[in-house]
Amino acid sequence: MSKHKPQFSIQRTEEFIQKCNELSKVYGRMVDLINAIDWALERMPHLYTQITTDYYLLKTGQLSNPNFPKLKIMYKIIASENKVILIDIDDEV
Numbered sequence: 001m002s003k004h005k006p007q008f009s010i011q012r013t014e015e016f017i018q019k020c021n022e023l024s025k026v027y028g029r030m031v032d033l034i035n036a037i038d039w040a041l042e043r044m045p046h047l048y049t050q051i052t053t054d055y056y057l058l059k060t061g062q063l064s065n066p067n068f069p070k071l072k073i074m075y076k077i078i079a080s081e082n083k084v085i086l087i088d089i090d091d092e093v
Contacts, residue, residue, distance in 0.1 A: 027067060032068075
C-alpha cells in the first residue's frame with residue numbers, strides 16, 4: 001500500500017462541517033489545515049490515537065500557531081469501504 005496515493009475517501013458529518021465553518025471565522029487558514037488533515041487521513045488514518053474499535057483521535061498541537069489552532073478531531077475508519085468519517089472537531093484552547 002503506497003503512502004503517497006490516497007487509499008481512503010473522506011466523509012464529513014453535518015456537525016463536523018458546522019464546527020469547521022465556525023472555526024474558519026476565527027482562524028484565517030483553517031481551510032489549509034483541514035486540507036492537510038484530509039491528505040494525512042486519506043493515506044494513513046491508522047497512524048493516530050485509537051480510542052475504541054474503529055474510532056480515532058487526531059490532535060494538531062504540533063502544527064499550531066496564530067493561523068492554525070490546536071484541534072482535536074474524532075473520526076471513524078470503515079475499513080471495508082476504505083472510508084474515513086470525520087465526526088467531530090474541537091478547538092483545544
